Amino acid sequence: MSQTHPRARVAIVEDDAILREDLARIVLKAPELDIAGLADTLRAGRALLAGGVDVLLIDLALPDGNGVDLIRDARARYPKIKIIVVSIFGDARSVVRAIEAGADGYLLKGASETEAEAAIRSVLEGGAPISPTVASHILARMREQNSGRRLEGDAPLTEKEVAVLTDLAKGFRYKEVARLHGISPHTVADHVKSIYRKLAVNSRSEAVFEAVQAGLIRLND
DSSP states (O other), X not given: OOOOOOOEEEEEEOSOHHHHHHHHHHHHHSTTXXXXXXXXXXXXXXXXXXXXXXXXXXXXEETTEEHHHHHXXXXXXXXXXXXXXXXXXXXXXXXXXXXXXXXXXXXXXXXXXXXXXXXXXXXXXXXXXXXXXXXXHHHHHHHHHSTTOOOSSSOOOOHHHHHHHHHHHTTOOHHHHHHHHTOOHHHHHHHHHHHHHHHTOSSHHHHHHHHHHTTSOOTTX
């Protein structure tokens, strides 16, 4: 008898009814995903999280506040939750605030169904999907504000670690990164652990942010 894997529960916090329903339709079409609930405010979003959520899709501009507040709360209360921002705001300031608060990925509104579904699958497997346009904004801002900046300490990333982190930042899964570099998924995980230690971070999104700031990776290549 084949084993049935649990479906990932996805909560959507978005005040635009049309987009909210579009995202819900994308989730319902995926056989391994299920809807945990829909909300249009921060308050309602917090109530949804209490019911158990694997992935949170959230807008930043909500009627009763900024989605960053809910991202921060969700990350603190539910460390294993995966969070993807789906927002019209693609400027570097908004993106950096969301990532610092604990977002794992960032998509601009208008992303295709394929992109949105792939992003959800990616974060569930440890990826950090970021729209190319968003990545370009981050790079532009980091180059302006952090030109010449170097990582503190004497443990820079190796060439292989930079390559692995770059691929993970683009949304590739561990197995895909392993195949690209001719190594095992276990070795990829070892590289990730080393990257976390050297950058003094605890998540892929934080690692990507720090590496971009330090000029170690370029997301728009």
